[in-house]
Amino acid sequence: MSSTLENELGEIYEREVEKLIEFERKYHSALGAADVAAVVQAFRFALEHGVDKVTVQMLYDMINDRSGD
């Protein structure tokens, strides 16, 4: 992957997630900005540190804690 693309990956993901929450009924009826932020943060975190170092529990806590805000 080109470095430019890699740098943009987080932004691409965020755009795609925002599109999903805007157009998918099951998402926009239940989720809010905090959830989107948590999901994007978890994605960036996993990508930045590598899946070998990021456990499922870490991602779960990130998303679940933010969802509970």
Add this chain to the structure above:
Amino acid sequence: MRLERIILKSFGCFDRRDFDLSDGVNLIFGPNFSGKSTLVNAIFFALTGKPIVPKVGLPAMAQSGASSGTAGLSFRNGEHSYQLFRSTQGEVQLRQKEDDEKWRILFTGKRSADEDLRQKFHFSYHQLAAATFLREGEIFEFLARQPADRRDVLHALLGIDRLMEVRQRFLEGRRIARREEKRIQDHQRSMRVTTVKNHREEIERTEAELKNLEGQYELLTGEGSQSGDAALVTELTQAQERFQKEIDGLIQERATVLRGFTDVDHLRTSIKEIEAATASAGGLEKGRDELIQRIGSLNSQVHTLATECETLRQLIDSDHGHCPTCHQPVQQKIIESILAEKEAGKASSQRELETQQKTLDKQTENINALRGLKQRHQLMQGKVEQLERIEKQLAKLQREFDGVASRLGALQPTPPPQTSPGSDALADPTQLAEQRRQLKYRIDSLRRQLDRLNREEAVIAHKLEELHRTQHQANQILRTRLSFELACDGVDKTIASLQQTILQPAEKEIQRWLERMDLTRFSQIDLKSQHLLPSLNVEGVERNLMLLSGSEKMMLYLCFKAALSEALGTLGFFVFDDPTLHLDPDRRGAMIDFIQQLAEEHQVIVTSNDPEVRAGLPDAHLIETMPHTSHV
């Protein structure tokens, strides 16, 4: 990135050789077995640490007979010059040229440097293999790949494999959320079953009934107040009588206790007199003991004297005139005088004994009288205490009696109650009291029932609160699960978007190259549907690369590489190993034209043993190789 020099030591067929490279086209020209592909492999190996031909072990790349070989590469990236060396034993060293023209080692040793190189120079093994290098026979391997393999290559090329791993983590997170969601739903269901019924209605009904009964009770109490006075008078009179009886009983008891005394003071005076008498008779016991000892002594004395007198009389009555003890002759007169003396002593002691005996009897009598006094003292003391208790009780009863009498006195003047004609039953204190008692019983019963209902309601409220809390948890876990689903879908969309971002420009770039190469009969290039395998419309017919002629395949494949390189972020150079192989003269000319056009923007390194290619690239930087040896 511009490659400047290939530096070999005991690598392939080369012992120790350096090959300078220039911008534009670099043609490595030589016959078969002269080391052309070795140079291509050396560049690839130096950059990636892997041989360009898969499944070749690193030691096999060293020169025959050498324990290790090294491939090095001088290159320029941005403002800096670098040297990268790799040994077939896995050692790697990267140097950077400093301003003072000295080389500084950035890293060295046996280590995996791929990530460091990727970070620093932004290239990867997959990018180099797929978009920068063309190795001999590669196109046939590419075409023979299964779609799944090509998809893996595409994923590796775009970094999708990492995204897939992230997606897998999200899927596992969603699994956990689903499990948790199910647990909470089960809990909710179990709670709903037990909390379907609540006591709200029953509590309201009981409260209303209770209020009604309490109202009735208050009304009844108000109406019966006057009748109640009579009942109270009766009750108080009864209490007064009871108190009087108790008082009388106590007075009688007091009289019994005081029998023989006029009053308590008299009793107390007598006690004091007894105490004085007993105090004065304190030495009686001791005197009596002394008397008893004295009497004993006198008794003994009288008895001794009587014995001696008897002995002396026997001596006088005997005729032999000798002492029975010492057998000496004794005079009768002397014996008689001794006897008289002894008799007189005996009589004196006997008198004294009698006197002492009388005194002892008197003392004994006094002591007995003293004991009697002490017993009487104790008895009188008990009486005093008993009298004090009676007095207290009498005082208390008298107060209560006076209180009752006072209340009675207050009630007595009250006029008789005015009863209405219809309230005869209520006017009767007994009936009224019974009615009130029944109402009170019902009220108490309802209050207890209300308490029970309220307690149960509190339990239900607690459960409802828990249900509410669980519902909150359920909502939260639903959001978590949906978030994970969103995260997964987001990764899918990102992968699709990434493919679109890379493949769409690549498709356009291929189209542009085809137009530049005047191959316009190929159109509508599609790289996505068959995972990188170019699918194209040839004069109105959908075909993929596999179905084209050999020369078309090669032309299109190189266009594909150039386009992919551009889309991924070009590295600035291409290395093609014998791209004109199997091409007819026309296609060879087209390929040379393609290489020259590519070299207008990039550094191109090409190998060939075809003189026509050499002739077709007159401006190329020529690197000639010879079998088993080489020279520039």
